[in-house]
Amino acid sequence: MTRTAADRRPGSVTARVPAKVNVQLAVGGRRPDGFHDLANVFLAVGLYDEVTATPADTLTLTCAGPDADQVPLDGTNLAARAATALAARHGLEPRVHLHIAKDIPVAGGMAGGSADAAAALLACDTLWGTATPRSELLSLCAELGSDVPFSLVGGAALGRGRGELLEPLETGGTFHWVFAVADGGLSTPAVYKECDRLRDASGQGATTADIPDPEPSPALLAALRTGDPAALAASMSNDLQAAAVSLRPSLAATLAAGKEAGALAALVSGSGPTTAFLTADAEDADRVAAALRASGTCRAARTTTGPAPGATVLANTL
Ligand code: C5P
Numbered sequence: 001m002t003r004t005a006a007d008r009r010p011g012s013v014t015a016r017v018p019a020k021v022n023v024q025l026a027v028g029g030r031r032p033d034g035f036h037d038l039a040n041v042f043l044a045v046g047l048y049d050e051v052t053a054t055p056a057d058t059l060t061l062t063c064a065g066p067d068a069d070q071v072p073l074d075g076t077n078l079a080a081r082a083a084t085a086l087a088a089r090h091g092l093e094p095r096v097h098l099h100i101a102k103d104i105p106v107a108g109g110m111a112g113g114s115a116d117a118a119a120a121l122l123a124c125d126t127l128w129g130t131a132t133p134r135s136e137l138l139s140l141c142a143e144l145g146s147d148v149p150f151s152l153v154g155g156a157a158l159g160r161g162r163g164e165l166l167e168p169l170e171t172g173g174t175f176h177w178v179f180a181v182a183d184g185g186l187s188t189p190a191v192y193k194e195c196d197r198l199r200d201a202s203g204q205g206a207t208t209a210d211i212p213d214p215e216p217s218p219a220l221l222a223a224l225r226t227g228d229p230a231a232l233a234a235s236m237s238n239d240l241q242a243a244a245v246s247l248r249p250s251l252a253a254t255l256a257a258g259k260e261a262g263a264l265a266a267l268v269s270g271s272g273p274t275t276a277f278l279t280a281d282a283e284d285a286d287r288v289a290a291a292l293r294a295s296g297t298c299r300a301a302r303t304t305t306g307p308a309p310g311a312t313v314l315a316n317t318l
Contacts, residue, residue, distance in 0.1 A: 011317060013318065014313070015126075017151055019048070024220050024236060026214035026217075029205070029211035040160075047179070051120050053083070059096060061077055078117035078148070082144055085140050089132070110179070111150070121137055121152070121311075148164075155308075156170075174307075180258065180276075181299050181301070183299050238270075240272070243271075248273050258291070282303070
């Protein structure tokens with residue numbers, strides 16, 4: 001990723017943060033508050049955003065990267081909300097410029113916005129010398145969004161509740177992935193809504209009274225522990241996949257193209273529209289990525305591995 005000289009100027013802090021894929025996303029019924037209880041098995045993968053915090057008169061935001069034009073640069077950006085929340089927690093004004101070097105697909109189901117929030121928290125906490133205890137950073141993360149705590153922690157974890165209550169998981173090896181980036185994003189609330197609509201339409205109902213409590217798959221947790229890609233491929237699942245494909249029917253062709261090319265398994269990443277392909281090794285990942293590019297069913301295909309570390313301070317020129 002290219003970094004400009006301004007990112008490295010004295011007095012700035014840069015934090016790097018990974019994307020995620022959900023190797024299991026079991027979605028319970030809609031709760032009275034509109035959220036859904038989850039059994040959400042997160043795996044951090046090696047596509048990264050970087051957030052650089054530099055002192056400024058007021059909170060300002062810039063973004064660079066292939067999809068930078070789709071990133072809001074106002075107070076609704078999760079990174080800006082993170083800086084504001086951390087400053088308020090310490091009785092400060094958020095006098096900071098945040099620059100986001102964006103490599104994670106935007107609105108892609110890989111927690112890019114959540115990643116930027118976690119990186120902004122870490123970078124601002126270092127810049128301001130506020131030394132917020134880890135437990136408080138995690139509760140600030142949970143207030144910002146369901147996926148933000150995992151972006152801070154990285155590795156692999158089981159998320160319960162709406163995904164914010166994390167239990168770290170052991171992994172026994174490195175998994176090789178291909179991610180097919182789609183044109184345009186999908187709105188997470190819209191995908192959950194479509195999941196509810198499909199459940200209602202099927203007659204099963206969509207509330208917590210209708211849908212059994214979501215549980216993690218023991219076979220999937222064992223596959224993560226042993227690092228066995230074939231076993232992981234056999235046990236992965238995403239309850240939001242049908243809803244994402246319903247809203248974006250072209251994803252079916254992308255999933256089929258990756259499977260035909262030899263991926264061990266194909267699934268929608270989180271709420272999509274990025275699709276994820278687990279492969280046996282790095283060579284297979286390269287082959288599947290080339291086939292996906294040639295298929296014309298996606299905008300780009302990226303290879304990477306997981307687990308990846310959580311948000312980390314990369315450069316500190318204080
Ligand atoms: O927590 P976050 O702000 O990322 O959630 C975005 C939206 O996704 C929520 O407003 C809700 O519509 C949906 N969601 C949900 N259940 C979850 C997580 C998110 O319904 N566990």
